[in-house]
Structure formats: C-alpha cells, structure tokens
Amino acid sequence: MRVLLSTIGTRGEVQPLVALAVRLRELGQEVRLCAPPDFREWAEGLGISFAPLGPELRSTAKPDSAMTKAMATPEGRRAMAEAMVVDQFETMPDVAEGCDAVVAGMALNIAAHSVAERKGIPYFFTAYCPITLPSLHHRPPVFPGWAPKNPDAAIPALWADDAERWNRQWGDVLDAQRKLLGLPPVDDVRGHIFTEQPWLAADPVLAPWRGPSALDVHQTGAWILPDHSPLSPELEAFLDDGEPPIYFGFGSIRAPEEIAKAMIEAARAHGRRAIVFRGWTELALIDDEPDCVAIGDVNQQALFPRVAAVVHHGGAGTTTAATRAGVPQVLVPQMFDQPYFARRVRDLGVGTSITGEPTAESLASALAEVLRPEVASSAARVGGEVRTDGVDVAAKLLMEAV
Known part of the structure; x- marks a missing residue:
C-alpha cells in the first residue's frame, strides 16, 4: 500500500502525519508526505519521502514579514487563499500518482479530496480538535477575518453560517480547479473536505468528541510521534x-x-x-x-x-x-x-x-x-x-x- 499524507500548516499540523507515516512504514507500507517546505529536512531525516507544498511558513511568526502583512487585509487573505488552492492542485496530482489512498490533516488542504477523487482512490480527512467538526454541542472555531454574522445566534445557525462562509471563500477557486480535472462542481465545500466520516486524532480524555452531529466521527486518539532523542x-x-x-x-x-x-x-x-x-x-x-x-x-x-x-x-x-x-x-x-x-x-x-x-x-x-x-x-x-x-x-x- 502506498499512502499520500498531506497537510497545510505549522508543526502542530505536520507532526501527527509524521507520526502516522512512521508507523505505516514500520508496518511495511510506503508513505509520501506533502507539506510546507519548512519540514523537508525533518521528514527526510526520518526516512519519509517528502514533497513540498506551498511557501515556507516560518516567516508568518514575524509581524513584519511580507506574508504576515498580506494576511492583514481581507483582499490579501483572499489572494493568498486562492494562490494556495491553485498551488495544491498543481502539486498534489503528481505526488499522488501511484498512491492507494490520501489522508488530509487540515481543513485548508482544499485540493486533497478532489485529487483523490480524480485518481479514484479513498480519501480520509483528519481533525486534531473536536471543535473543527460540526456538532450541536459546540460553536464553530473562529479564524482571523472569519467572524459569524451574528455571534449570538443558536449553534445550528452558526454552523449553517460557517458552511456559507466556506462556500464563499473557497467555492469559486475549488470549482475552477475541479473543472480542469474534469470533475463536477461542489455545492458544499466544508462537507466535501470533511466527508461524512471524518477521523478525530485527539485524545478522548483531553478532547472528547461530543455529538449530536450529522457526521459519523471516529476518534482514534492523538497521533503521537515517539521521540527518543536525548536532551542536550x-x-x-x-x-x-x-x-x-x-x-x-x-x-x-x-x-x-x-x-x-x-x-x-x-x-x-x-x-x-x-x-x-x-x-x-x-x-x-x-x-x-x-x-x-x-x-x-x-x-x-x-x-x-x-x-x-x-x-x-x-x-x-x-x-x-x-x-x-x-x-x-x-x-x-x-x-x-x-x-x-x-x-x-x-x-x-x-x-x-x-x-x-x-x-x-x-x-x-x-x-x-x-x-x-x-x-x-x-x-x-x-x-x-x-x-x-x-x-x-x-x-x-x-x-x-x-
């Protein structure tokens, strides 16, 4: 079995997939990791095949970086978002060639499901925190520039508003890229990314899943990478x-x-x-x-x-x-x-x-x-x-x- 593990984000989003990659390799499976270039040396040092996805993210920790300044305005965030999606669709199909499944480790991995669909292989979405996934028990998480229209609305209305924002933010660029792959448009971007049966890689004591929800969530427990390196x-x-x-x-x-x-x-x-x-x-x-x-x-x-x-x-x-x-x-x-x-x-x-x-x-x-x-x-x-x-x-x- 050959699996593509893909994510967009910092160390917290990448390390769980590295943990899964290491375990799969121990079980005799072949793994490819698609992630920001900041993590190439680390992944390859563990013997994981690595493909860079998107720009380096280290500069986002600096308030004066070009990327941070671009993200400070709605126009800048939208331009970066669209460029990110285009880059994903340009990069991932080649990396997924010959793979038997795709596992996406973050919601902003917009292209992963479409690439798996085009290849005709299974796709699995993984969240690292319960509030990422729709439930009547909690409100949607809030991103910068992603505030709900009415913060005091009932939870079902907040999740409906959240779904609308996903469509407004990603719908046009996602459908344009899917058209290039010969795929039909998507009417529910969030549902397309999360699927009806997402995984939750979080510890059930620290971060338990609580419904009710329309999703069939499988909580695996946190994906912990064993670390045996000595302290200096x-x-x-x-x-x-x-x-x-x-x-x-x-x-x-x-x-x-x-x-x-x-x-x-x-x-x-x-x-x-x-x-x-x-x-x-x-x-x-x-x-x-x-x-x-x-x-x-x-x-x-x-x-x-x-x-x-x-x-x-x-x-x-x-x-x-x-x-x-x-x-x-x-x-x-x-x-x-x-x-x-x-x-x-x-x-x-x-x-x-x-x-x-x-x-x-x-x-x-x-x-x-x-x-x-x-x-x-x-x-x-x-x-x-x-x-x-x-x-x-x-x-x-x-x-x-x-």
Missing part, C-alpha cells in the same frame, strides 16, 4: 542544577510582543528558573543571569516531566504533550482551537489560562494558581489516562479501509 548536555546540566524550572514556549506561531521579558519576570517572581523555547518567533533571553536558558527544538516527551509547569500557546500537540507528561499548564490562547484547549485544561483541573495580552503580573498570577500541590496531583492523575495508541488505531483503520 547543556539542558541536562541546567535541569540538574536546581528545582524544576518553568517551561515557556509558543511553538510555530507568532508570540506576543515583549513576551520573553514577561515570562522570565513571572518565573522569577516565584523564585523559579525558566526555560524559554525560541520557536519561530526566535524569542531570546533578557539578560545573562544563570537562572534562565533559551533552547531550540527539543524532545518534549523527555523535558516536560522534569519541569514544574508548562506555559504555552495551547496548540493541540503541545497541550497533548504537557497533559500526557502530567505537568501543570498555563495556556495563552490566541486563535482557532487554542481557546478550546484552554477551557479543557481548566475543566480537567490540570491548569489555567490567560485571556488577552500576557503580562508579567498575569503570568505570575497564573503560575501561583497552577504551582499548588493539588493541581500537580490532578495533572499527574489525568496524565496517566492519556492514550498513546492513537496512531496504531489510525494505521489499522487505513489499512483495513484500503
């Missing part, structure tokens, strides 16, 4: 040189301005040391004091169990890793699924969250809340309930279906 000698020495520090990181997304100063001051307010993840924003330390260290990409599975708390943006991957590690969390959500995970962390009693621009004072107050023994106890208990077999479930589903 410098980081090991820092961890061994005192009490567990606080970890601060915002992954691949843009971090708020002056956040490094606020984070370090908040840790120091509690007499704690700090580990600052540079991320795509390239956060830096504010001085040369020995109580702080800045790091690049790191094995979260090895690091998180050794810190006192994890302060992060609330993406699906980092939230799952911190929850699985059994460590208290402070979330600073900005968009899409991050407010959902902030709420779940609070509901589970494993952490708290900050609304709005974080300050040293708000971060210090949040840390005071999560550094209590009872929060650490809850985090450890919930961490022991997180499933780790999600990628095995997904690989089995895929192989049986194909």
